[in-house]
Amino acid sequence: MLEIRNLEVSLEEEDKQILKGVNLTVEAGKVHAIMGPNGSGKSTLSYVLAGREGYEVLGGSAELEGENLLEMEAEERAAAGLFLAFQYPVEIPGVNNMTFLRTALNAQRKARGEEEMSAPEFLKLVREKAKELEMAPDMLKRSLNVGFSGGEKKRNEILQMSVLEPRLCILDETDSGLDVDAMKLVSEGVNKLRSPDRGFLVITHYQRLLDHITPDVVHIMADGRIIETGGPELALRVEKEGYGALKAGA
Amino acid sequence: MATDATRKAAEGLLHALPLPEGEAGWAREARAAARTRLLEAGAPARRDEYWRFTDPATLTTPLEPVAEGVAEAGPGTTPFDALDAVTQVFVNGQLRADLSDPLALEGVAAGRLGEVLGQDITIARELFGKLEAAGHEKVDRPLAMLNTATAREGLMLQVTGEAPKPLHVRHAQVGEGASVLRHLVRVETGGSLTLLESGTPTNSVIEVDVADGGTFRHIRVQTGARAPSAAHVFARIGEGAIFQSFTLMADGQLTRNETVMELAGDNAKGHIAGAVLGKGDAHLDNTVFVTHSALNGESRQVFKNVLEGTATAVFQGKIFVREGAQKTDGYQISQAVILEDGAEFLVKPELEIYADDVACSHGSTTGALDPDQLFYLTARGVPRKAAEAMLVAAFADEAIDEIEDETVAEAMRAAVGEWMAARG
Numbered sequence: 001m002l003e004i005r006n007l008e009v010s011l012e013e014e015d016k017q018i019l020k021g022v023n024l025t026v027e028a029g030k031v032h033a034i035m036g037p038n039g040s041g042k043s044t045l046s047y048v049l050a051g052r053e054g055y056e057v058l059g060g061s062a063e064l065e066g067e068n069l070l071e072m073e074a075e076e077r078a079a080a081g082l083f084l085a086f087q088y089p090v091e092i093p094g095v096n097n098m099t100f101l102r103t104a105l106n107a108q109r110k111a112r113g114e115e116e117m118s119a120p121e122f123l124k125l126v127r128e129k130a131k132e133l134e135m136a137p138d139m140l141k142r143s144l145n146v147g148f149s150g151g152e153k154k155r156n157e158i159l160q161m162s163v164l165e166p167r168l169c170i171l172d173e174t175d176s177g178l179d180v181d182a183m184k185l186v187s188e189g190v191n192k193l194r195s196p197d198r199g200f201l202v203i204t205h206y207q208r209l210l211d212h213i214t215p216d217v218v219h220i221m222a223d224g225r226i227i228e229t230g231g232p233e234l235a236l237r238v239e240k241e242g243y244g245a246l247k248a249g250a
Numbered sequence: 251m252a253t254d255a256t257r258k259a260a261e262g263l264l265h266a267l268p269l270p271e272g273e274a275g276w277a278r279e280a281r282a283a284a285r286t287r288l289l290e291a292g293a294p295a296r297r298d299e300y301w302r303f304t305d306p307a308t309l310t311t312p313l314e315p316v317a318e319g320v321a322e323a324g325p326g327t328t329p330f331d332a333l334d335a336v337t338q339v340f341v342n343g344q345l346r347a348d349l350s351d352p353l354a355l356e357g358v359a360a361g362r363l364g365e366v367l368g369q370d371i372t373i374a375r376e377l378f379g380k381l382e383a384a385g386h387e388k389v390d391r392p393l394a395m396l397n398t399a400t401a402r403e404g405l406m407l408q409v410t411g412e413a414p415k416p417l418h419v420r421h422a423q424v425g426e427g428a429s430v431l432r433h434l435v436r437v438e439t440g441g442s443l444t445l446l447e448s449g450t451p452t453n454s455v456i457e458v459d460v461a462d463g464g465t466f467r468h469i470r471v472q473t474g475a476r477a478p479s480a481a482h483v484f485a486r487i488g489e490g491a492i493f494q495s496f497t498l499m500a501d502g503q504l505t506r507n508e509t510v511m512e513l514a515g516d517n518a519k520g521h522i523a524g525a526v527l528g529k530g531d532a533h534l535d536n537t538v539f540v541t542h543s544a545l546n547g548e549s550r551q552v553f554k555n556v557l558e559g560t561a562t563a564v565f566q567g568k569i570f571v572r573e574g575a576q577k578t579d580g581y582q583i584s585q586a587v588i589l590e591d592g593a594e595f596l597v598k599p600e601l602e603i604y605a606d607d608v609a610c611s612h613g614s615t616t617g618a619l620d621p622d623q624l625f626y627l628t629a630r631g632v633p634r635k636a637a638e639a640m641l642v643a644a645f646a647d648e649a650i651d652e653i654e655d656e657t658v659a660e661a662m663r664a665a666v667g668e669w670m671a672a673r674g
Contacts, residue, residue, distance in 0.1 A: 050625075050629050051625075051628070051629065052625050052629075053621065053625065054621075073628065073634065074625060074628035074629045075628045075629075075631050075632060075633050075634065075637075077629075078628070078629055078630055078631035079631050083630075084629055086626065086629075089626070090620075090622050090623050090625075090626040092623050092626065092627070092640075092641070092644065093644060094643070094644025094645070094647050094648070095627075095640050095641070095643075095644050100627070100630075100632075100640070101630075103632055103636065103640070104627075104630035104631045104632050105631070107631045107632050107633055107636065108631035111631070143644075160630060164630070164631070
């Protein structure tokens with residue numbers, strides 16, 4: 001589903017290389033986790049895949065279902081089925097949460113040549129998903145992420161993911177800022193979306209999220225490369241020994 | 251003070267516009283006083299501090315009155331069309347009764363300026379040229395003086411009750427030349443009126459006297475391709491009275507709006523807001539002068555500017571607090587979003603305060619749309635242009651939210667949306 005080959009990326013402004021040849025394949029139906037210390041390039045990878053400006057691709061490729069992601073605008077990637085759950089969801093005062101989500105959903109549908117969803121149909125869908133995530137109804141009516149707690153913002157990300165039904169979900173440090181209860185809710189929301197035709201890339205610093213979202217494959221990233229790949233036991237080893245030991249062994 | 255050149259320019263302006271005839275003695279005196287003021291002040295010139303950001307050349311070029319009979323067609327559409335209002339249509343500076351509703355609105359006694367100035371009407375005598383003449387503290391406003399000296403057409407409104415619907419003054423110009431309008435409004439205690447205004451005469455002045463406990467709301471749209479124009483509003487707000495104004499200004503060659511407002515009675519409220527949408531080489535100027543003369547006054551100025559191309563927006567906003575105007579609450583914010591390099595926002599905020607127990611603040615920002623917000627929206631599949639429109643709408647909303655009437659506010663939001671959609 002997602003094929004990344006020798007991806008090398010630097011910051012446009014600083015001429016500083018962040019990704020130094022990343023190779024990664026995420027298959028449909030699988031959950032891949034990327035773990036790594038701060039500054040290893042995990043978040044950069046997620047931003048580059050989602051189409052954020054400010055990065056320069058020096059080499060390599062990234063394809064989603066055979067389509068070249070790196071040549072697409074951010075909105076085209078979204079319509080192609082890529083979803084990034086932000087580490088820091090952006091607050092947008094004056095843009096209504098629900099209006100935004102409906103605009104996004106229908107823009108994606110239109111781009112794919114599908115019929116737009118009617119307002120009542122959309123409302124029903126959103127309310128149902130919000131209930132599952134135990135989101136207060138007034139959160140839907142408020143400005144996008146404005147005045148939301150850290151946990152509420154993350155739940156809002158998962159709500160968007162549930163409604164947009166992407167093919168590939170990238171979760172960037174979704175556990176940061178979550179207490180135990182919120183982590184459980186968010187994880188349940190993610191687990192509900194697991195299906196044979198959907199892939200996940202879960203980026204996290206800590207192993208604890210992976211207690212709730214069990215990965216099929218775990219990658220360790222350090223200094224812009226994936227230095228080790230294994231099963232869920234690799235995450236436990238990191239938790240026990242720290243990243244230092246792995247780097248030394250790599 | 252006039253120089254030889256600016257006095258000559260003032261003479262030229264007066265010469266181009268014919269002297270009104272057959273008026274009452276008091277009106278002729280008011281005209282003569284305004285002529286004298288104008289010749290002493292001179293026409294505005296670029297080197298005047300007050301015109302540093304806006305070149306008055308196109309406003310000081312003498313123009314003959316635009317021909318009366320040219321316009322047979324209706325005046326097109328305005329964002330107010332869906333609202334239930336009593337509409338008075340002016341074409342080329344002339345009232346067109348055939349295109350207008352009957353001039354009848356509950357709680358409002360209305361007349362035509364030309365008729366009023368021929369009679370001895372106390373309220374008219376107390377208003378005409380009086381607020382304008384009092385509105386030159388610190389700076390001269392010569393184009394308003396020109397209006398007092400020459401305007402022949404407009405409405406006189408005395409608001410004694412709560413008007414059940416707005417009055418819409420609509421102006422369209424189809425010919426070349428000058429169109430001059432002057433409206434006089436007196437809101438009595440307990441009276442309330444919303445005045446909608448669309449179109450831009452070359453030179454327009456509204457004098458509004460809001461008596462103790464009265465309410466006046468002014469919503470104005472200046473959109474589409476337009477000739478250069480200068481508009482002045484002079485407002486005096488009595489004790490516990492309310493004055494609220496909102497202007498949507500879009501495109502056009504050059505528009506200068508001056509609002510001169512005095513909070514004359516205790517506990518008066520004066521709110522002035524605006525949204526400015528500029529593309530091409532539009533030059534759009536909001537100049538505001540607020541004077542606090544009494545206790546516990548509350549003034550707000552909220553202006554949002556959205557600019558692209560090589561458009562220029564200007565905001566000059568002053569809060570002047572007289573000695574003794576304690577407990578004044580004065581607030582001013584002006585912000586601009588620059589959608590394309592090449593557009594610019596020129597700002598001059600000013601505070602001048604002679605009372606020691608006041609809270610006055612001003613702020614101004616200029617910048618591009620937030621790239622993080624844009625990325626968030628596009629990463630969810632919202633196309634770039636639509637994402638920009640969402641952010642611009644949210645930005646403009648902070649000014650539109652100042653409008654009390656939700657139906658009117660919706661009409662303004664729709665107009666902003668249309669402008670963004672027209673960007674393609």
